[in-house]
Amino acid sequence: MASTVIGAGITIEGEVSADDEIVVQGTIRGKLDAREGVTVEAGGVVEADIVSGPLSVAGHITGNITSSDKVELQAGARVVGNVKATRITIADGAQFKGNVDMDV
Amino acid sequence: MAQTRSTSTTTKHASPAVIGAGTRVRGRLTGDGDVEILGHLEGGVQLRGELFIGEGGRVVSDIDAGSLRVAGTLEGDVSVTGDVEILAGAKVRGDVRGASVSLEEGADLDGKLDCDFQLPSELADHAGHTGTTAKARR
Amino acid sequence: MALLTVIGRGVRIRGRVTGEADLTIEGHIEGEVAVSGDVTIESGGLVGANVSGRVIVVRGAVRGDLEAEDLVRLEEGARVVGDIRAPRIAIAKGGLVRGHVQTGGSSSGRPATASRAKVEAPAVRRAPVAPPRQAPAPVSAPAPRAAPVPAPLVAKSAVSAPRAVAAAAPAHAVSKGPPPPVVPALKKGAKAALKKKAQ
Numbered sequence: 001m002a003s004t005v006i007g008a009g010i011t012i013e014g015e016v017s018a019d020d021e022i023v024v025q026g027t028i029r030g031k032l033d034a035r036e037g038v039t040v041e042a043g044g045v046v047e048a049d050i051v052s053g054p055l056s057v058a059g060h061i062t063g064n065i066t067s068s069d070k071v072e073l074q075a076g077a078r079v080v081g082n083v084k085a086t087r088i089t090i091a092d093g094a095q096f097k098g099n100v101d102m103d104v
Numbered sequence: 105m106a107q108t109r110s111t112s113t114t115t116k117h118a119s120p121a122v123i124g125a126g127t128r129v130r131g132r133l134t135g136d137g138d139v140e141i142l143g144h145l146e147g148g149v150q151l152r153g154e155l156f157i158g159e160g161g162r163v164v165s166d167i168d169a170g171s172l173r174v175a176g177t178l179e180g181d182v183s184v185t186g187d188v189e190i191l192a193g194a195k196v197r198g199d200v201r202g203a204s205v206s207l208e209e210g211a212d213l214d215g216k217l218d219c220d221f222q223l224p225s226e227l228a229d230h231a232g233h234t235g236t237t238a239k240a241r242r
Numbered sequence: 243m244a245l246l247t248v249i250g251r252g253v254r255i256r257g258r259v260t261g262e263a264d265l266t267i268e269g270h271i272e273g274e275v276a277v278s279g280d281v282t283i284e285s286g287g288l289v290g291a292n293v294s295g296r297v298i299v300v301r302g303a304v305r306g307d308l309e310a311e312d313l314v315r316l317e318e319g320a321r322v323v324g325d326i327r328a329p330r331i332a333i334a335k336g337g338l339v340r341g342h343v344q345t346g347g348s349s350s351g352r353p354a355t356a357s358r359a360k361v362e363a364p365a366v367r368r369a370p371v372a373p374p375r376q377a378p379a380p381v382s383a384p385a386p387r388a389a390p391v392p393a394p395l396v397a398k399s400a401v402s403a404p405r406a407v408a409a410a411a412p413a414h415a416v417s418k419g420p421p422p423p424v425v426p427a428l429k430k431g432a433k434a435a436l437k438k439k440a441q
Binding site for chain 1: 258
């Protein structure tokens with residue numbers, strides 16, 4: 001259960017860093033650093049490089065993703081950027097453009 | 105309406121001196137005790153105790169007191185060692201300094217408030233100050 | 243689907259937070275906060291920014307100005323260094339402020355004059371209403387059958403009306419007292435005395 005929710009009507013322009021999980025239903029533009037985990041819900045927009053723990057996206061991400069854990073693209077997700085993660089799942093219906101580096 | 109021109113009035117500690125609703129005072133009011141103003145006072149106030157400006161009271165004066173409660177009208181700067189209570193219905197124009205200043209919803213205030221406290225260090229400005237006034241900050 | 247945003251305790255934002263939503267801040271924001279909804283800065287919240295919203299409730303620390311469309315409420319534990327402007331402002335005893343605090347009116351930055359102007363305007367508007375209402379009364383009351391006298395000439399009509407009544411019909415005698423004498427009455431023998439003087 002995330003303790004930080006960026007609701008649908010909110011836009012943040014700048015750098016966001018979090019000690020806990022973040023759920024994005026609104027918009028973040030800039031930089032996002034959330035080591036505990038990031039969930040970008042449907043309708044959520046992140047135009048930023050993301051450094052995170054596990055990341056799950058059903059919304060839009062434009063930026064590079066560096067995850068210490070797994071990255072999940074749900075159906076309806078749209079991700080443009082490079083992804084560095086230990087594991088990655090791209091569901092049927094997700095859109096993705098970028099490189100994947102799984103640090104093998 | 106009684107009109108009094110006085111230079112100073114000392115009050116006993118026991119019961120508050122009262123300037124009644126129909127009284128106008130032009131001059132300085134000083135004392136050790138508490139004073140209740142329900143009429144008009146213009147001049148200066150220097151009290152050790154509490155000044156209470158009642159609902160119909162009107163004070164045009166700087167205030168130097170132990171504590172202050174305002175339910176009426178006050179025009180002047182306030183410096184109080186204790187607490188300031190601005191009650192709903194009050195109208196205050198002037199700067200107010202006290203250990204704490206409380207404002208009831210419905211009060212009419214236009215002035216600077218100055219309480220002594222420090223902001224958490226995370227909110228220090230570039231110079232590392234947490235205790236500067238808003239004006240200095242700009 | 244709540245339009246509530248919670249910036250949790252462990253979150254730090256350096257930038258602008260805007261939007262049409264309510265916002266609860268438990269973390270640390272440096273920059274600017276401007277939302278159309280209600281902003282609540284919780285007791286551990288730290289805001290190094292100007293904040294604007296509809297209702298702003300502060301229990302944490304703010305270095306910045308607070309401007310609300312409706313109400314600013316500082317509760318126990320609030321620490322604010324900055325100006326506060328809102329139609330209604332409440333500060334609990336445990337809330338501490340250093341800055342300019344201004345209640346009432348719009349946040350146009352000219353409060354005292356603006357509110358004074360508002361207070362004076364209705365008084366000015368009331369003045370012209372009263373006299374016109376009084377003017378017709380004296381004209382209509384004493385002599386309804388008197389010659390029609392135009393309203394602006396109130397003073398004249400008040401004097402001439404009784405005379406018109408007296409002249410028209412003694413039977414009328416609406417009796418507002420005897421008509422004022424045209425010529426000052428002379429004492430008996432005064433004429434004779436004057437003639438003597440002249441000689």
